[in-house]
Amino acid sequence: MKPNVEIYTWSSCPFCRRAKALLDRKGVEYAEYCIDGDEDARDQMATRANGRRSVPQIFINDRHIGGCDDLHALDANNQLDPLLQPESV
Template sequence: MTAKIEIYTWSNCPFCIRAKQLLRKKKVKFTEYGIDGDEMVRAIMAERANGRRSVPQIFINDVHIGGCDDIHNLEDQGQLDKLLFAHSGV
């Protein structure tokens, strides 16, 4: 079982696309919230992300991990799999 992964995105955002590509490469399911023009959803995202309004904003098991650079930094440091697969014993 993988972690609960949520990502807030904007449809044409290159950083959002790049973050989702990494998650797909990891073969994990994630819930995507498209915020295109939806200020209510963007406000919810910002509240969860400690005021950050840029996209993407990524949460793993309800913990805010940040945006595209943050998830790729976790991957580069060998920490992302530990977060994604913590419940499966990997």
């Protein structure tokens, strides 16, 4: 099974573009939730993200990864690729 990757974004956010670029370089498919001006969606994101309201917020298999810097730190520490491996059923 492919990993379930979700990312909450704003269309004009440079950090969102940077996080998506990393996922794109890795060939990862993800669900993007663009929440521009949608406070209800932002509240839902914050609930999932332990109160964090900044974007992007990234989830892999329902695990909260954090934002752009968190995603890049995982990659720099060779901890991102294992999270993106297909799960055996």
